[in-house]
Amino acid sequence: MNVTVRQFKAMACACEIALADATEAEAALKAQHAIDEVLRIETKYSRYLKDSVVSKINAASGLGWVACDEETLHLLRYADTLYRTSAGLFDITSGILRRAWNFNTPRVPDQNELRPLLDKIGWSHVDLKSDNVRLSRTGMEIDFGGFGKEYAADRAAQILIDAGIAHGYVNLGGDIRVIGPKPDSSAWSFGIQHPRERQLIATIPMSGGALATSGDYERFFERDGRRYCHILNPKTGMPVSHWRSVSVLAPLAIAAGSCTTIAMLKEKDGLAFLNETGFPYFAIDHHGNTFRNATSVTPATA
């Protein structure tokens, strides 16, 4: 069986779907359905589209309840689980800090700039009641950027599984969900980006499950010898700095991705958290030391 690979752009990332099916035409059609699902999620939850679900919820902040469909409710409940599991560090209302942090210009916002934004952050100000959600403070915003890409990878993979695909993977900008091994039963091999150099730091063979990575190298600027990255603590409004990169292997991409982000946010407590999750991980701290609990992660011989 041939492996069909489709490359496309979605959620501001280079994406790839690989799958093996009896015929190339069937494979192309099934891959298209999976891509359509990724684009559906992107459109439905985009912050940039005024008719998106997220925009409607945000537009009603401080005003009243917004009725939600089942998928949105599930995502909100998932966000609630992450908030509680991370002791309030993973907070989908923290995106508003984007207004102070623009990673295109190396400027560190001062407290006067951050304070009014921090007042509008807090999952505890979001009320969920049966099929409805309410942002109780005017000007609050939620967004699903923290796990939307990983969720899309899982949903796309599920579409392929339902269509009878047993061999393949979905890779959305490094968030990977494997459907099954290569047609010859051997594992796919995925690399983990070196956080400082343009090369791989490790490779991971995978026959199932998911791999996600968070790092301080995705969006950042450096000023006065300090790196300011895009992962921001919702309590201080400041970037995290302990980890250069965290990768986690889990059954679902959304679970893997959430764990990497929480580990980054927990800074030095992130290691204990990773051990506690029980998932295999590979992490690099700000000194360049690597930590891992899985034999399956092999350092790349660069």
Added chain:
Amino acid sequence: MQLRKLKQVRHLLKPARASASNASASGPAILLAAMSLMTLKPAVAEIAPDRGLMSLRYLDYQDSQPGENRIHVGATSAMVMVPLAGEWAVTGTYTTDSISGASPRYYTYDSNGKFPKMHDLRRAEDVSLTRYFSQGTATVGASYSKESDYISQGLSAQGTLSTEDKNTTFNFGTAVSNDEINPVNKIVIGERKHVLDMLAGVTQVFTPQDIVQFDLGHSMGDGYFSDPYKIFDNRPRSRNHTTAMLLWNHFFYATEGTGHLSYRYYSDTYDIRAHTLNASYDQPTASGWMLTPEVRLYSQSAAWFYLEPDPTARPYPTFPSYGSTYYSLDQRLSSFGAITLGFKVSKKIGSDWLADIKYEQYEQRNNWSVMGNSVPLDPFRARSIQFGLSCLF
């Protein structure tokens, strides 16, 4: 199907747990929450239902003309849909109607309690089997209905076929029915009626908020169409009709409500032509209710053999003119117009239950017709109340 997905995920979960030396709550908590996301049905793909549906509906109908209540109908319908083997669904419906009251033997402008009293019970069963394909469906069905004086048996076949982008769906169907009529007054015995129906249409997605359906139907009937309980009723033994129906659903971003507009054109070989316009609007509220006001406008022309009442003959019925073969005094064959106003309230209870109540008020008047001028009879009014309850299982 959901269970199967969960099993796949659980299977994946094991090696992760095994590899951890000091696993505790957060990993499984996150994974469990993530797994519940994966049980949602994909919104795009058109797939066979993965859960069964059970519905129960009750109708209370009462019609009246000035000074007199006429027919009362209490009907109960139960439907069960069960998905089978991922690609099939079987649906069964059972309906009982209890009809009581009085039906006029001729025009109703001079009723004075002369309607003969009647009571009847109807039982109807309907089963269908649907097969789901990647780009379409195929359904076969059978139906049976029995009253004391009327038995109807029917078979039907329907299909849909979608384009690859699922924006266009073609619908087609055909049905035959074979009825036997044995009126209790024995005016005729063992009469028969055969009807063949055909329908073809297309459903088109026009914009992310507009979907339109157009259906053309043709029906050919042979046999006994007369009303055995009315005096002077002899109708042609062949009745064919053609319908053209246009339905349009529009989603309003501003209110998150949905508007439904439909128009039907009807024409038959009795020379009845009819326009039906229906408009309704679904407004969801924040607390999970759905409010649906509805209005329906109807107008028809008279059948060519409808006997217009002769006011000089009152209080006796108008007699058919000498030598005429076909005639009927049935008000339903006169030209008239009708207006329905309705309101439906439904509420989702939890994720699996749906309950609704619907009230409709109907009125028929001869001078409301836009396509004929039958002699005005008494206005005819009806009101109906429906209660519905359905659940997924």
Added chain:
Amino acid sequence: MNAHWVHVRRGGVRFVFLALLSGCATTAPVQPWEKGDLARPEMMFGQDPLDSAFTEHIYSSKEGASGGSGVGGGGCGCN
């Protein structure tokens, strides 16, 4: 007279059908990821079969016209 009428009607039907098809040609096809609102139950046709069955049954027993939206289901002595 009837035959003549049927001819006129067919012309009308053809016109509606062409209008529908040309509508498809002029608007951009809706993409799968734009179908979130179309997937709402209210946007589907024939969502409540028991409700429609009762309603159609009432109208077909009180009016001259019937049919138009489906086939099958069986007849009764009421019309």
